[in-house]
Amino acid sequence: MKPLKSILTCAAVALGLAATTAAAEPAKVGFVYVGPVGDFGWSYEHDQGRLAVEEHFGDAVETTFVESVPEGADAERVLTQMALSGHDLIFTTSFGYMDPTINVAAKFPNVHFEHATGYKNADNVSTYSARFYEGRAVIGTIAGRMTESNKVGYIASFPIPEVIRGINSAYIHAKKVNPDVEFKIVWVYTWFDPSKEADAATALIEQGVDVIMQHTDSPAAMTIAEERGIMAFGQASDMLQFGPTARLSSIIDNWEPYYIARVQAQIDGTWESVSTWDGIAPGMVKIGAFSDRIPADIQAEAQALADSIAAGDYHPFTGPLNKQDGSVWLADGEVADDGTLAGMNFYVEGIEGDVPN
Template sequence: MKSVKSILAGATLALGLGGAAYAEDPLKVGFVYVGPIGDFGWSYEHDQGRLAVVEHFGDAVETSYVESVPEGADAERVLTQMALSGHDLIFTTSFGYMDPTINVAAKFPDVKFEHATGYKNADNVSTYSARFYEGRAVLGTIAGHMTETNQVGYIASFPIPEVIRGINSAYIHAQKVNPDVEFKIVWVYTWFDPAKEADAATALIEQGVDVIMQHTDSPAAMTIAEERGIMAFGQASDMAQFGPTARLSSIIDDWAPYYIARTQAVIDGTWESTSTWDGIKEGMVEIGEFSDRVPAEVQAEAQAISDSIVSGEYHAFTGPLNKQDGSVWLAEGETADDGTLAGMDFYVEGVEGDIPN
């Protein structure tokens, strides 16, 4: 990893050579991570995408990364330093980097920025995200079948649309196969904090859940599930090594094709600001191998949902669906539009509790 200090040193060296890069110089691509690359979840998979860029382009590209960057002012400082050091393309990989990305991009119009999971674009800022809710539909189906207590625990990070969508999708599909299922949700207000995630998992188990889902980045919940003899799902990466018995399946994020394509666009001079939201069909969301613990008929049902999403025959949010207060949201056969999903700020009927402010 290149530290901020080495990045600035590179900028000084470049200025000492006249301040201009030669044509044969490699394209400089930077990545900013909210957690450590060893989280075996979100940041780990983004760094796997970076490594794929290195493998694909070889000496034509030089990559660097800064890990565990807090969202907010710290992110703006790191992005500024990256831009000053001559980076041509910078990927900012957490929702809370949205405003820092926009702010820094305005000061460096010749640098291309790519922001993950946000919604603000500029001439030199693209946005990209994955339709994780499609994966939640598949895993929710498995959870609904596998729970014996009818209690599914969900460890949630922040109350933003991405996380709320996932809770709703998982619940809808668990409830379809098990009308008695209940979700218990714990908000931990962090993306990566193994201690908090472990405490949340323990608290949920003490409330009677026997399946845990999560929208946080560490394998702590999986580890607790393994220790306590209950079931869980990998999040962002497979996490099988942390719960060889507990793990039922996983949602795996595959950023490599996107990172390679966007880097190529800069090299070709064809890069332009875009908004990308891909899912299972495009391969940005992958469903991990089903555990042998999952009965064959449940595996087949989960696979059928995944296949129908890929074919376009099915949408994870298909009516009839009501909001939590009982008001009609989607009529029979109606599907949710992307605008509503992108701004989702409500639970569907049957999910208990309030969404925090």
């Protein structure tokens, strides 16, 4: 029979080991992607952020992801399964996941959710997005300077405010440096469909465009631009490897710092619901290296614009600006407020065609 002191000592050791094991339990963090991680665009860059989390935290974090999840009921099913399987923090990385995120979060109040590009928050739901329109002001300037046909093509995904803002910002700044520029817009109603994106790029080229922008996720348009000898911009990632001659620059989504900070807050127990909308200054939006085919003076002009935006000296939506119908939107020197930008559903003056319903 063991003496009481020995029994108590063993119990204390056992409790200590249990406490250590509990303390060492990794935070379980999930990511849901609308496209494949190999799209070399939107989902690819979010997954680069996930990998950065793993590298930064090591064994303190366990990450999982589900790719190519349609927006809607399928997303709600995937999120429910993640919550049931013990995830502490879940990132939902597409606009169409907004309502599924809110619905599932209401059922799992102890799980924290982060929704990208949405606007609905809850006690356990944060929202985050990037001011991509800042980057589009920069590449719009380059496009306006570089086009020889004065026709710029834009492959658009869905008519949501984020995409409409991007079209408007790119057009405004292309028009500032080239009053003769025209935008040709093709809506493909998908985030990731290389076949549709390639067809859209081909259709734009047949309309005479010699520069292509996109708000879709695959490098298909860049590949077509390379094959057809025109110019293009990388979207979400650099995409240089798909158009070494065609690519002029790119808008790069840099989610790594945000993901690391939010996972750290989860680990520290300081996570709270926030709304984040960052741009060039904090580095969430990065401008890819300029191609050597862009003349030095145009590179300098584009860089100066990016620097001015980052410094807070210039806002891409500064009046005078009119809506498409000619009505005044912003007076001279007036800056658009975030609420209007977040819900933007109109084209600015000069863009042809209607915003789809």
